[in-house]
Amino acid sequence: MLRGVSLVKTFGSRSSASLFSVTSRDHRLEVATFHLHPRNEAAEPATCNEFATTAAKGAYSGWPKGPKSRSSAAPMRRPTTTPVQQRLRTLPNEVPGHPNKCARYRGGGSMPNFRLAVTAATCLTLPLALAACSLVPSGAHADLAPTLTFQDEPGGPVAFQSGQPVPTFDRQPRLRQELGGVWRFQPQGLDTNLSLTNRSSAQKALTAELSDRAGVLYDTSGWQAIQVPGSFNPPPDRNTTGGFYRTDFLLPDEWGNTYSLLKFGAVRYIADVWLNGHYLGYHEGGDTPFALDATGALVPGAYNNLVVRVDNPVWGTRDDIVPWGLADWWNYGGIVGDVWLEAIPETSAVRADVTPHLDGADVSVVVQHRGKDTVNAGLEVRLWPAQITATNRLSPDASNLIPTDAQPLLDHHVSLGEITGDSVFRVAAPFAIRSADLWSPSLPALYVLQVTVIANNEPVDDLYTSFGLRQVRVDSTAPRVLLNGEPIVFNGVALHEERQMPVREGAPGGGPLTSVDEIESVLARAQGVHADLIRVDHHPPNQMLPVLADRLGLALWEEIPLYHFTPQTFSIATDRGIPQQMLAEMDL
Template sequence: MSLFMRRGLAVAVATLSLSAMSSCGANVTPAGLAPTLGFQLVDGGRVAMQSGQPVPDFGYQPRPRVDLTKDWRFQRANLDADLTFTPRTESLKAIEREAVGRQLPGFDDGQWQPIDVPGGVDLPPAGRTADGWYRVHFTPPESFAGEAVTLKFGSVNYLADAWLNGTYLGYHEGGYTPFAFDTGKALVDGQDNVLAVRVYDPPKGTRLDVVPWYYSDWWEYEGITAPVWLEASNLLHVVRADVIPHLDAADFSVVVENSSKLDMSGVAVNIEVLPAEVTDANLLNPDPLGLVPTDAPTIAAMSIGNITASAHNSFVRDGSFVFAGADKWTLNRPALYVLGVYVSVDGVVVDSFYDTFGLRRIQVDPTAPRLLLNGDPIAFTGAAIHNEQVTPPVNGAPRGGTPLSAPQQLGIVRQAQAVNVDLLRTNHVPANPFLLMLADRLGLAVWEEIPLNHFTPETFSLVMQRGLPQQMLAEMALRDFNRPSVMFHGFANESTGVDERTSAMTTLRDLDRRIDGTRLTGQAMYGSDPTDPTSAPLDVAGYTFYYGIFYGGPAPEPGTSNALALAHKTYPHKPVMVLEFGDWLPFGGSEDAQRQVFRKTYPAFASNLDIFPAGYVGSAVWWSLQDYWTDVPGIVVERFGLFRPDGGMRAVGVDAQTSFGRVTTPVAAQPRVVSGGQAVAVPVPEPSHFATHLAFVLVFPCVLVGLLVAGMLALRRFRRPRLRHAT
């Protein structure tokens, strides 16, 4: 089949399938199963809650932990879809009957298939949806007794239900974001425990109310696709600490939970800022404390005391550090700091927490359609990446499998740096946490997004009604809150409709602002419709450009330049983000054809970059850095990569290296940055007490006046003489 025949067939099949799906047996009634994440007011502020507990931080903490990465077993099973998407108050008993004991600790799983966790059960090229049950035996240390022990999942694709020793813990829907459960009394310290996980992934196109709902142009690995671990802490412990960066300050918000049955008085929260240094020795160390130089002085510290922690409850305390001479986080000099949080009772520290952060500000210039990083104009040269093992290749194709370890992610970063890429678009999903750790430390920007890929008016309405995109965005934003490399949150990719999509973009933007507000928001619209109005609520106008590939005639020009001008006319005050351009290399085809697409497309973007006085293009992202497997029937492997699966640079990679290097400063040896400066602490008044006092001051007089007026009116009616009608 010729290249042009393949392109035409792919577009025709996709268009027909998407438009006809609603009439081909797909479930068009939204599921009753509710999202598990919400927000709750507690002492001191608002806290994200999920499955009955505050949403924790999922980064590495120097706490006792048990990694559940060995000795898992898996059994395929035909799982009832209707039960899966029915509220658990109605379906749990039936699900457990369907399990026929698989969730119980005494069940014999000796004949089940051994399986790697994390990993997928549907590896390419043969693998497809494989629903079923996972089980693992483990023995936690006796030291876990009397501790608060949390079970954390990095991700499970798609819908997971979990039991610990036969006790149901809860469920989670969504395949790319983390979740956690309180093990409570279900965990038995020092003895054999059994964790059972039921995993269901609906066949693509059978449900319109899931995310994603249809075949994706990447391989969706099903199963437990990220690490699983138990983390122990004191009953009074730090749940998370979020930092909102400014150029001369850092605002923080600390969430502390009291998991005990008793109120605790004499509680204090102590916060300090420590310097950090990234070296070859600690680059891959996930422990934030590993970045603090030996004998490094504390930059600033603050203590918030006189706290009473209510039993089985959480509280929030906020504050700020104002810096003088701070080291800002930039692409060329990615300075990081370490935030340390210590909770004490009567002066005795009972828990500690650490995370890294950077001082940076990404914004749109209020006077022009350009991006500003720390006040300076910036344009990004980028590439898309996939969370998939590529090397060593198998028969010339990517190896396949997930997830990628930190060293494997470092290989991706080094390839990106080799072609002068400074912006990574993480496919259409949230980023791998190891990638973000490295991007923070090595100076790369990241565009990550939730998988609203190829959504339609109907599917937008259904999933927004269920609240799934809102939950996925919140989980992504909360997980990556302190990552300075994450500069953009994407809400959709190549979707259709106007009213429904605009409404969804507005809702997601508002949620993003309430959670964080330091990232720019966008989506990737079809470049074939540069007048698409649905990015009006967002910060930037993102597009995918495939002129001469999927549309616009046989060549990239003049379609690319004309569409770019129309996009700027549609959004004159927003930077235009080119989030995809590129072409695949046919098997046996010449690399020169792919290189010619770059040469004939990129100049239109380069001449309009927003670093020039009249420029407005904020990024040019090649799709993609590496080849990857795809779920799309009939394609198997997408060969878009700047690099071959064996690690060799393709001809198009050489051109990208040269052209991108004119915009992005070529990467040299990583500078040794020891963050410094001086800072002073600025505590914030306790909002809960302030609100109570304010309410008393304002409301009580109004109520008192109201009661007096009501009393006078009643008395007046009682004393009013009755008049007789004249006769």
């Protein structure tokens, strides 16, 4: 899905924008203000945020790294498979000893004097320096590979993870079984070195550690009951750092003739997954969704069991995880996002990526065909108006936003011809629209894209996603931000994605936000102080938060927890490729 308005933390830009934040005592709301300083210098090398954007694209799209733009006269050739862990080079104007932090005083504006700046910097950095002295990360270096790659397929590059094209994580009107609720959990002191070892060499040890926990008749009555999604170490528990989850569920017979995906909203921090004793795969990174192919492991018409090994390393003990330490939020471990099974037909729409313009959008649909049968296929692409009401505002299914009496604004057929065998490809379906309703905080107009897959003249799959038409850029002639071509000043707050209710003995309830009602409540508090820009914690949020922000008229600033690194630890993290994977997963 398409985010609202996403802003990236910036330490220098073509408009010399600086961002200052004032943190409240409980660290749950931060007031953000943009101070824009005029720039009179001649053209200079690409600045920190420009280079980081380009380098990040190069890191996970197969593009050359560096600040140079792609030339239409000389198109780049992408490799067949692009690992996500390409290195980022040193940034222009980089502050010595602080990778990715750029500094330059340009004069004018409201820049504080030197003495005041030094005093403020000392007060801010001294507590961090003292905290850092108490953390001694281990010298162990993980060799667990990222699971995300980009492959060159017909029509363009496609993101793959654990052998499958990365799907949409928006809820779809498909056969689905939600697996949230009460699971069983067995706390266990896990070997993090094993957790971060390449699975080709660690698989035997992991299987031995699993023992008979994935057995059909395994007794979990001695395990503690735990809510999923949720956390196994709510405050003040600092002792539980990992363990085994298990749930048993009855799968109806109707799942017998389908392909199936097992989807996780987030598991913090490393997850290994077994379904009926079959190892499905692993994922590292605690805040982004992932999917595993469950087709061959499910047993329709019977009870199935799902076991998840979760290891959440203690921050400050290693320098090869993200984040490694010095974070100002609670390190919630466990299955912190939704879990569900989704049935997929033989020919399906995997995802629909939308790039908005002010008069339309570029749409790219990823299609997958599985099996030996040959089908004559096509796509029906429809554009619908969206209407947000009190009854559908919290719905995770974008199709519920379409008014019952609405007519499609666009109805377009794309012929795919005959498809044979296993295949994945991209299909372009751009559209233009006259007098479009543009998204803004004051008028958060949205549209719904519907993609219907046709196989042998029969509809076999539907995919829906909502989005807004908008453009955010920095004015090249003046120090200001433009939304849809018009100057705008955002009133921003920052929040920690953490449960505050119920209050117990004056302390917040604690735990990650796991329900759409909780997320709406936090966003409503932000709107209550007239905010229209949200900085979402220091890590990617729950998938429903950007969806609700889009509907409520809130711009978003999202980020990954890659900070407080020394040059050495920064290189260790980026060489592994996990930050690049997190960034790509957040963008997907």
